[in-house]
Amino acid sequence: VTQTLAERTCWIAVDWGSTHLRVWAVNTNDQVIARDWSEQGLNNIQENGFERALLDLVEPWLDEGVVTKVVACGVVGARQGWCESAYQETPCHPLQDAQFTKVNCKDNRISVTIVAGVMQAHPVDIMRGEETQIAGFLSDQNDFNGVVCLPGTHAKWALIESHQLMHFTTFMTGELFDLLANHSVLKHTVAAQGWQPEAFARSLQQAYSEPSLVTAQLFSLRAGAIVDGLPAAEARARLSGLLIGLELKAAEGYWRDKEVVILGSSSLAKLYHQALIIIGVGARIVDNERLTVAGLSCAYSQLIQGKG
Amino acid sequence: VTQTLAERTCWIAVDWGSTHLRVWAVNTNDQVIARDWSEQGLNNIQENGFERALLDLVEPWLDEGVVTKVVACGVVGARQGWCESAYQETPCHPLQDAQFTKVNCKDNRISVTIVAGVMQAHPVDIMRGEETQIAGFLSDQNDFNGVVCLPGTHAKWALIESHQLMHFTTFMTGELFDLLANHSVLKHTVAAQGWQPEAFARSLQQAYSEPSLVTAQLFSLRAGAIVDGLPAAEARARLSGLLIGLELKAAEGYWRDKEVVILGSSSLAKLYHQALIIIGVGARIVDNERLTVAGLSCAYSQLIQGKG
Numbered sequence: 001v002t003q004t005l006a007e008r009t010c011w012i013a014v015d016w017g018s019t020h021l022r023v024w025a026v027n028t029n030d031q032v033i034a035r036d037w038s039e040q041g042l043n044n045i046q047e048n049g050f051e052r053a054l055l056d057l058v059e060p061w062l063d064e065g066v067v068t069k070v071v072a073c074g075v076v077g078a079r080q081g082w083c084e085s086a087y088q089e090t091p092c093h094p095l096q097d098a099q100f101t102k103v104n105c106k107d108n109r110i111s112v113t114i115v116a117g118v119m120q121a122h123p124v125d126i127m128r129g130e131e132t133q134i135a136g137f138l139s140d141q142n143d144f145n146g147v148v149c150l151p152g153t154h155a156k157w158a159l160i161e162s163h164q165l166m167h168f169t170t171f172m173t174g175e176l177f178d179l180l181a182n183h184s185v186l187k188h189t190v191a192a193q194g195w196q197p198e199a200f201a202r203s204l205q206q207a208y209s210e211p212s213l214v215t216a217q218l219f220s221l222r223a224g225a226i227v228d229g230l231p232a233a234e235a236r237a238r239l240s241g242l243l244i245g246l247e248l249k250a251a252e253g254y255w256r257d258k259e260v261v262i263l264g265s266s267s268l269a270k271l272y273h274q275a276l277i278i279i280g281v282g283a284r285i286v287d288n289e290r291l292t293v294a295g296l297s298c299a300y301s302q303l304i305q306g307k308g
Numbered sequence: 309v310t311q312t313l314a315e316r317t318c319w320i321a322v323d324w325g326s327t328h329l330r331v332w333a334v335n336t337n338d339q340v341i342a343r344d345w346s347e348q349g350l351n352n353i354q355e356n357g358f359e360r361a362l363l364d365l366v367e368p369w370l371d372e373g374v375v376t377k378v379v380a381c382g383v384v385g386a387r388q389g390w391c392e393s394a395y396q397e398t399p400c401h402p403l404q405d406a407q408f409t410k411v412n413c414k415d416n417r418i419s420v421t422i423v424a425g426v427m428q429a430h431p432v433d434i435m436r437g438e439e440t441q442i443a444g445f446l447s448d449q450n451d452f453n454g455v456v457c458l459p460g461t462h463a464k465w466a467l468i469e470s471h472q473l474m475h476f477t478t479f480m481t482g483e484l485f486d487l488l489a490n491h492s493v494l495k496h497t498v499a500a501q502g503w504q505p506e507a508f509a510r511s512l513q514q515a516y517s518e519p520s521l522v523t524a525q526l527f528s529l530r531a532g533a534i535v536d537g538l539p540a541a542e543a544r545a546r547l548s549g550l551l552i553g554l555e556l557k558a559a560e561g562y563w564r565d566k567e568v569v570i571l572g573s574s575s576l577a578k579l580y581h582q583a584l585i586i587i588g589v590g591a592r593i594v595d596n597e598r599l600t601v602a603g604l605s606c607a608y609s610q611l612i613q614g615k616g
Contacts, residue, residue, distance in 0.1 A: 078534075079534065080496075087535075119531070119535050120531075121535070123524075123528055124528055124531045124532045124535050124536055125527070125528060125531045126530075126531045126534055126535060154493070154527060169524050170524065170527040170528075170531070171523045171524050171527065172492070172493075172523050172526045172527050173523055175492055175493060176523065179487045179488070179491060179492060180487070183487060183491055184480070184483055184487060185462070185480075185483060188388075211519045211520035212519035212520075212554055212557040212558040213558050214554075214558075215479045215480050215481060215484065215551075215554055215555060215558060216431075216477050216478065216479050216558055217431075218480045219433070219462060219478040219479065219480050220431055220432050220433060220478075222434075223427070223428075223432045223433045223434045223478070224432045226386075226387065226434055227395075227427050227429070227432050227434060228432060243523075246520055246522075246523055247523060249520035250520040250521050250522075250523060250524055
């Protein structure tokens, strides 16, 4: 007898960020048997639209008369999200012994839990979603001591020791790139596509060696376009180099004398990898697609053992 | 016999920026006898709408059968403006021996001239409008040698020696503040009004002493609001302090061992004055309201002497 997808689905993993909602159907052997996504991230969703947006994706995996557990991470647990979930405080093992927050749903086929984010008191910082990727990474790297970097809209650097997230810092690099490239005077100057590796490397090193000059170098992209006809693809590479260079300088305390593990799968992750190599830092990329599900799987195990 | 305003108007001074159009009616004694403004700046104007926008303001100052000279500065002379005007190259005396660009108008009561902006080849930079304020400042400061700072959306620092604009640098500080306060994740965190002087001073000094950390300190405003209930007015003061602190660090080559003359009249000018005092730099403010007209007056003199 062939089981339906709904029958084979044991639980559902959810990564709910600012721009996207991603869902995975997981079977009893912790294998992903289906996946889907939508653009119903926190920025695009209507008030009270969370349950509907989730059901729009996971409905085919649900069975009438069966309650399927849904485990979610990301800004869905923020104050402006579906239901505010707790924060663990550093130092901590992300998702271990964490508080879980149960969401009230109208549909009785799902039971939704949001995992805790992580906060740091001094200097004050927060993460929601990245702690799950880190937990997933640590789940098969028992002996890892070192530094992870998670590139993105709000890039995170984190120090891991003895299976604990000791300390982390958030940089607004990705959001600054978007604001400057698309919403500032530079929008006429910076291409949406195209690249120039040498320009990226040069601007990276400039910002790294003289970080305070970055705000002036930003305007020089505009002036360069007008006076010297700076190509828009080169301007894009230079803008990226300046902002990542500034971040790498500020993150020096994390990567000094260490190898950096970049958790990512986007072209941005490859760019951070190149950037670290350019300034002489050892780095490797770990594909983060499976890390979120692995992290949520740790949370699910605790939930069914009654720890949630 | 009492003369009409139109009869008393000798020429018209125009400062046409990104957000505003400002006009002054000037008599034969170089005195301002009327002024007006609109929000028909370059960002808000329709294509081919320049002549109409100008006439909307200056029509009451025009006489039938008389051609009134109009002298304009600002981004109206940019490539995306009404008519592209030339750039003088540094080192130069702004508006002296500069090229003037005549605009073709349909209305024969006005003869419009746009003054040249200033460009710098290395590092590449441009200004349009600020050169006129600098020329106005120098017109009654014959012996000035020193540094001027013009706060704004794109703040300018300029070194003046022997009546020449030797060198200048543009910082995107004002635009970054606007983008971060109103269009980033910080928009929930940063108030539109309110202030906290101690927070401004502290953030200014942090950014000044460790400029690369600014991108991380930006996100800490968000985290601080969520975790510690950071008040939105304090967040506003801190954001401003971080960005101005970064600029002051980068502008150190300008102000080191010098008094800074701030050309401005806005609350932003007062803030730069405070900031310089906090880091121990001598500074004074020169009200820039009359400087633009004084600068355009130098240009007008050259025009009627046939140098245009």
